[in-house]
Amino acid sequence: MMQTSLKMNSKGVVNFLKKYNTYLILVMLLMVCMSISPDFFTATNAVNIGRQYSGLTIVSLGMLFVILTGGIDLSVGSFVALGSVTMALSLRSGIGMLLSIIITLIIGFAGGIFSGVLVSKVKLPPFIITMAMMTMARGAAFMISDGSPVKAPGNSIQGLGKGTVFGSVPILVILAAIFVIAFFFIINYTSFGRIIVAIGSNEKAVHLSGIRVDLYKMAVYSISGVCSVIGGIIAASRTGIGTPLYGSGMELDAIAACVIGGASLSGGQGSAVKTVVGVLVLALIGNIMNLLSVPSYPQDIIKGLIIIVSTLIQIFTSSKKSTV
Template sequence: MAQEKSKSNFSVKNFILKNNTYLILLVLFIVCSVVSRDFLTLSNLVNICQQYASTVIVSIGMLFVILTGGIDLSVGSIVAIGSVLSAYSLNSWGWGVVPACLISLLVGTACGTFTGFLVARTDMAPFVASLAMMTMARGIAYMISNGSPIMTPVNSISVLGTAKIFSWLTWLAVIAVIIVVAAWFVTNYLSFGRITIAIGSNEEAVHLAGINTMPIKMATYAISGFCSAIGGIIACSRTGIGSPAVGNGLELDCIAACVIGGASLSGGVGSPVKTVVGVLVLALIGNIMNLLAVPSYPQDVIKGIIIIFAVLLQRVTNKTTN
């Protein structure tokens, strides 16, 4: 009897440790609901979806890079390029919304691919390669815009940012969900996803298996650049302005979301669904602080504390389950 009870307790403990990300979100959601009456209103929940849709998408791109054991510091700057280039194409070139979005996606993907080339082909450290791209991409965004925000034509791309399928469901949320589902499918059912995770776990073993890791690593950075460009298009659609300053510091939020979601910065561990949960944790913190009229600086302190707590919890989980 004692052995059965011990085994039962152990399974409960494992369940809690394996699902700690979801439990953190649940506890935080309950706390927010109790602290503020405005939190559970439909308008507030829709606002959270609108505001953090781009963060979810960019974080998914970041996750693919982190799964290989890399890091991409350029995502915020590529978001700026996507935002500015979309607005510039609409305003100065007179292009339609679709061509403007396509050119932004193409340039964003090209920026990510170049970073991936530096990492995979020249063996440059991901931190250094993405740092260089972060600087260059931000500079390009300022060059395109001449350092000033670019207004978009009325009723053009801004329609995407405000359009709703129902009163509670926005197109931006739908786009985010589609990308998350696609990422989940890739990481769980396609060989590309399995190899990506294997590279982060043990790249040497992947080499010995006869698999060329270079195109896979380049592709993960290309995916990150593509997702960042989508984030830029969304930012432009929500405000109707292409700003070279948008996305500043976004890379840190995306890394934090991945880490809170259980991704290992050493590579090989991470989940698209849990990354979304990580974004929601940060979203709830920011939202409840705004509802309580707390200044932005304490929010950064609390985010830092949560990141530390998440990493420590991840280490405890790994030690317990291994």
Template sequence: MSEATSTRSAQSRRVRAGTWRDAVLANGSVVSIALFFLIVSVIFSVATDAFLTSPNLLNILRQSAPLLIVAAAMTFVITTGGIDLSVGSVLALVATLSATLLQLGLPWPLVILAMLALGALLGAVQGYFVAYESIPAFIVTLAGLSVIRGVALLITGGYSIPIEPGSPFTVLGRAWLLGVPAPALIALAILAIAYIAFNETPFGRYVTGIGANAEAVRRAGVNTRLTTLFVYVISAAAAALAGIIIAARLGSGSSNAGQGFELEVIAAVVLGGTSLFGGRGTIVGTVLGALTVAVIGNGLILAHLSPFLTPIVTGTIILIAIWLNFRLFRSAVRSR
């Protein structure tokens, strides 16, 4: 009897060990970016005295809020196998138009609603060409990047448009609630919604299914074209929200805002473990990826590294992290 009990106990331990191992392998990309995030944070904590101070950590949260918001939306796009290169241009156009409309005397709540609607419209137009005209997303959104940025430049003539410092609009970017910056709270709310939508709703399953096997999802009765269009609406609307937050925080709208922003967003999403080929995505990984990008940028500034070297070091670190992510956990999965 005792021999049978010990056998069952040993089997139970093996099952538990296998379950833990399977869980780690299934979430390998998230585990790896979490470890990398911790390593980077420890390095900058040791290298600089100011990194772990409360003001600096809150500053990281405030400045990374637009990146977190758009990266969460971009996770949906990339999981379908697509990409959106126009988010930086949408951000710039919305920031520019927000300042312009406020100067014209439009009420600030109406400005916010109009800009979110504009972002959704721009996403719908691009999504239509991707989903219904079968034009590659790279081409469509690359054209969008150029055209939308051009419109923003045309409006401003290359100059910044100031926002009245006393406008309630600036609260979105500058206010604090319970000691936390308002942009960080907005980002937290968006991330919670994105997590639930991606993991707990049919829409999230359709997004993953389209990236893995769009034809099978279509034959199951899902309107794959409409779903694909909608992820671009989400992405552009998120970029519009980011543009509103940046305009409110800086107190001005500039057509030069968001230069290279799309690359930071894509880097954060891929760094977090979402596959560029579609079919696999993770909101938790995206959050860690975005925070890693933000921490690297902040830490390099605190380390007084030359601004000309910063993008080189940042790009190299991100490339190494992604390479290690793919290398380690692909080999781990193959060995199962």
């Protein structure tokens, strides 16, 4: 009887770790941050983290859609740069805020569709196609900006980056929260979300059931492209400047956030909420090291090690399907 009880208890612990491992990683990291820096647990620091990582949150959610189908999008960081430059140049031309946003979103959508067509119709590897798009988008950002930062006129866009609602809650945080809620609903409560998860789990079975897999793949890459240029708009709104240097390495952060959040790079497994937790893990790592005045190069090493440890925790506490 005692052995049976112990087995049941151990099984319950294992199931608990499988279900909540991502949140446990975040809680442990929070406790460490609060214990080593008195400046961490302040309202000002929380607002700074929210503003700084709202763009990465949205970009990571777009990446999650691609990963759910078993794909990858390495072009997101370059489209952040292209989006910021396009937004700043459009505002400088005097066409207004709304039209500038629409033009920027169209560019992201077009870039995503192009990648999606080559992946779904031509059957080229997503890694190769999006790596090529990464180079092309960054090159386009440098070309249209002449390789220099582009300043938006006046405070035309900085109201978005520096604005607050409900007292001190940044507008960017509210925007990111809206995306999180929308993506959570789409993944869990719509046929579109269920189908993209099914494609990542068993693409052949979905195709044999009569579903146009190619259309869904084109859709997820276009969503990723749009999310990426929105990240660029957010980056430009925080400084009032668009530059082709924005978003460097962001594709790796977005992938890391998804993996820390339990997404499987083979597709079919992932969560919008846990992806945001993955972003918060990366945010806390960067923030606490900045507060401790750790130089940038050691930061990269420490950040990489923590990502490896977090991923190993995910693997050893995940269910049958591997996280990577």
